[in-house]
Amino acid sequence: MSCLEIKHLKMIKAIAETENLTRAAQRLHLSQPALSRQLLDIEKCLGAGLFHRSKKRMILTHAGARLHQSAESILQELDTAEVAIAKIVHGETGSLRIGVSCLFCFQWLPAVMAHFQKNYPKVDLAISTSLHCREDLLAKRFDMVVTATPATGTELDSIDLFKDELVAIAAPDHPLSTKRHVMPVDVSGIKVIVARASSLSDCSLAVWPGALIEPEAIMEIEQPHAIIELVKAGLGVSMAPRWAVASYLAAGQLAAIPIGPKGIHLVWRVFYLKGSTLSAFQQKFIDLMRQDRMRIDERNALPVTVSA
Numbered sequence: 001m002s003c004l005e006i007k008h009l010k011m012i013k014a015i016a017e018t019e020n021l022t023r024a025a026q027r028l029h030l031s032q033p034a035l036s037r038q039l040l041d042i043e044k045c046l047g048a049g050l051f052h053r054s055k056k057r058m059i060l061t062h063a064g065a066r067l068h069q070s071a072e073s074i075l076q077e078l079d080t081a082e083v084a085i086a087k088i089v090h091g092e093t094g095s096l097r098i099g100v101s102c103l104f105c106f107q108w109l110p111a112v113m114a115h116f117q118k119n120y121p122k123v124d125l126a127i128s129t130s131l132h133c134r135e136d137l138l139a140k141r142f143d144m145v146v147t148a149t150p151a152t153g154t155e156l157d158s159i160d161l162f163k164d165e166l167v168a169i170a171a172p173d174h175p176l177s178t179k180r181h182v183m184p185v186d187v188s189g190i191k192v193i194v195a196r197a198s199s200l201s202d203c204s205l206a207v208w209p210g211a212l213i214e215p216e217a218i219m220e221i222e223q224p225h226a227i228i229e230l231v232k233a234g235l236g237v238s239m240a241p242r243w244a245v246a247s248y249l250a251a252g253q254l255a256a257i258p259i260g261p262k263g264i265h266l267v268w269r270v271f272y273l274k275g276s277t278l279s280a281f282q283q284k285f286i287d288l289m290r291q292d293r294m295r296i297d298e299r300n301a302l303p304v305t306v307s308a
Contacts, residue, residue, distance in 0.1 A: 051064055134271075163266065181260055184213050187237075208260065
């Protein structure tokens with residue numbers, strides 16, 4: 001059985017750093033005679049002198065230097081463990097600022113945020129719209145940005161969250177709902193409801209470069225729920241990630257139509273600055289986003305009918 005205890009490691013470290021028994025005793029809140037006895041006891045137990053003694057200095061011996069090295073490592077690990085346990089007991093503190101490029105994320109992320117806050121009540125959590133992922137991260141407006149828009153730049157790292165499809169949505173009885181896929185001619189003469197007018201031109205440029213899109217009118221509505229309600233009422237068509245309208249599709253309240261013959265397939269990612277270490281609670285938020293997406297997908301999955 002080892003004769004070494006934590007108090008001995010703290011003693012070796014204190015004497016090595018102060019090179020003086022009196023100052024080491026003061027640091028450890030002991031009397032000098034008590035510290036001297038403790039040192040003699042451990043040297044006797046180990047069978048080796050740990051310090052060269054002089055009138056002015058205490059210098060580590062070879063054996064003492066070896067023990068001092070272990071003492072520093074062990075005490076540091078103990079400090080780390082104590083901090084980790086304190087965080088488990090009391091919760092981490094800090095802040096997490098999340099940017100999202102799609103307004104429909106505001107329908108999905110609040111549930112994730114609520115779950116997160118139960119685990120980390122002392123972390124300040126904020127979510128806002130990010131129109132320019134790279135610029136917002138470089139300016140440190142956000143700690144991370146959730147988007148399906150590819151972000152370029154060697155300054156960024158990303159983690160894949162899930163895959164999805166951007167679809168056109170319409171009321172079940174809207175003429176567009178019968179189409180196999182949407183083409184530019186199908187958009188002409190109808191009302192389009194979008195969060196930002198630029199999103200329609202961006203989509204057109206990606207799927208139909210050079211095509212002329214001439215809707216009857218473009219209505220800008222920044223509330224995702226309002227967009228869905230207007231589309232359900234047959235007052236126009238819009239675009240949305242399939243996951244954002246999955247429950248309405250399953251209930252027969254909306255129809256989803258692929259955009260273009262091949263559709264628009266998205267990879268949702270979380271972006272952050274390269275070189276920045278994700279904290280434990282940041283990684284937890286990412287894990288919760290993935291888990292919540294899986295849960296929603298399972299809940300909204302249509303039943304499979306197996307024929308006999």
